Amino acid sequence: ATQLRDTNPTAHRAAHERLYHHLKDSTEHQPDTLEGLHPLYQAIAHGCQAGLQQEACAEVYRDRILRGEQNYSTFTLGAVGADLGAIACFFDQPWTRISPTLPEPVHAWLLNEAAFGLRSLGRLIEALEPMRTAVEWTRQHKHWKHAAAGAGNLSELELTLGDMPGAVRDAEQSVTFADRSGDTLMRSARLATLANALHNAARSADALSRFSKAEAMQAEGQPKHPLLYSLRGFNYCDLLLAEPERAAWQAQLATATLQPVGDANDVLNVESTDGPNILQRCRDVEQRATQALEWSATKEFLLDIALGHLTLGRAALYRAVLTDSMSDRVEAIETARQQLTVAVDGLRRADQQDFIPRGLLTRAWLRVMENDPAGTRVDLDEAWHIAERGPMPLHMADIELHRARLFRDPAALARAAALIKKHAYARRNEELADAQQAVKSWTQQTNN
Numbered sequence: 001a002t003q004l005r006d007t008n009p010t011a012h013r014a015a016h017e018r019l020y021h022h023l024k025d026s027t028e029h030q031p032d033t034l035e036g037l038h039p040l041y042q043a044i045a046h047g048c049q050a051g052l053q054q055e056a057c058a059e060v061y062r063d064r065i066l067r068g069e070q071n072y073s074t075f076t077l078g079a080v081g082a083d084l085g086a087i088a089c090f091f092d093q094p095w096t097r098i099s100p101t102l103p104e105p106v107h108a109w110l111l112n113e114a115a116f117g118l119r120s121l122g123r124l125i126e127a128l129e130p131m132r133t134a135v136e137w138t139r140q141h142k143h144w145k146h147a148a149a150g151a152g153n154l155s156e157l158e159l160t161l162g163d164m165p166g167a168v169r170d171a172e173q174s175v176t177f178a179d180r181s182g183d184t185l186m187r188s189a190r191l192a193t194l195a196n197a198l199h200n201a202a203r204s205a206d207a208l209s210r211f212s213k214a215e216a217m218q219a220e221g222q223p224k225h226p227l228l229y230s231l232r233g234f235n236y237c238d239l240l241l242a243e244p245e246r247a248a249w250q251a252q253l254a255t256a257t258l259q260p261v262g263d264a265n266d267v268l269n270v271e272s273t274d275g276p277n278i279l280q281r282c283r284d285v286e287q288r289a290t291q292a293l294e295w296s297a298t299k300e301f302l303l304d305i306a307l308g309h310l311t312l313g314r315a316a317l318y319r320a321v322l323t324d325s326m327s328d329r330v331e332a333i334e335t336a337r338q339q340l341t342v343a344v345d346g347l348r349r350a351d352q353q354d355f356i357p358r359g360l361l362t363r364a365w366l367r368v369m370e371n372d373p374a375g376t377r378v379d380l381d382e383a384w385h386i387a388e389r390g391p392m393p394l395h396m397a398d399i400e401l402h403r404a405r406l407f408r409d410p411a412a413l414a415r416a417a418a419l420i421k422k423h424a425y426a427r428r429n430e431e432l433a434d435a436q437q438a439v440k441s442w443t444q445q446t447n448n
Helices: 002-007 009-025 034-049 053-065 072-076 080-088 104-120 124-140 144-160 164-181 184-200 204-221 230-240 242-253 275-299 302-322 326-350 356-369 373-389 393-407 410-422 426-447
Strands: 091-093
Touching (some): 002 009, 034 053, 034 080, 053 104, 072 080, 072 302, 104 144, 164 184, 184 204, 184 230, 184 426, 242 275, 242 426, 302 326, 326 356, 393 426
């Protein structure tokens, strides 16, 4: 092929064109499996070599692989790597220069697609430039709906990278763009993006206000789905679980043993000043997540389903730690085990690297309660490998904080404190203070 390209470029293009037409014409129009899609991915590579980028992009990648706005290959099959390989064919220089044979509006869309794939695969730094370029193009051309979506994605990426001021700034920008678009559901989605950034910056009251407003817009735009769901619903539940999570960690820190809890029944129950309400908060979140899962299941979106199970697992875990009923504790631990198994498996299938550490962290805590410290370390180490590669400093801070609290490790606590301070990860300040107070008693017990 290389020799033919150099000696007879016309024949080279003709050969690729024949392969392109053969592969796309002999393949089912919209295959349901990743294996079935493989000939279409190959067709794209040959079509671009034949100079048919525009046709391959519109008729094969968009219409047959993604199935338009369904994003079937990505959201249903988790084929993020295969999609990114196809997208690379449309670039003359990944991930900055797209083939000039493609119309300009397609450039912004492909830049966003590339950025999404790079982010999902944990290649976060590479994702920044194409995402920012796409946002700027849509802003200049006043494509407000696309600009809002792009700025929201940029905010989420910056948050994962530990750029808290940038995440809040671009989330606010996304709300502005969404308001200009006039699209109710886009406005709801971007308000939820801003709320999540504010939550991580420890502006909880502002976050709750915006989540509530976003949910009201959601109910207006989709009356049959009046609650926030998908990633927006997951992040809202994350805020609602913040108080139970801290109370559960306070209980964990107060256990008498220096080692991980040996038996689920030995968890020291710490009476919260608002214990019944905290437990009810967990149950309320479980009801929300159950409803969201029913809606997500109809679309078969892997990430949405996995996040729903993760929320159920987290809420059940906190109930297990905080309840004073033995039967409730046994039920909650079993529920947490089942939900977290499905969640972690689902996050892997979705191939969204920036979400996998969330599932591993929660399961690591559960494994301590099940007297499996080795399993806990495996989950923490895997989460660290993913987060360090990203880099994902907020996840790194959470991992160190988990390691410190679960294994009474002052060095890990110091590393967590440094990351939390460096990246203005203020939502963890109270949990960090609790652990720093507890470390004094750890030291005393060790000395005794």
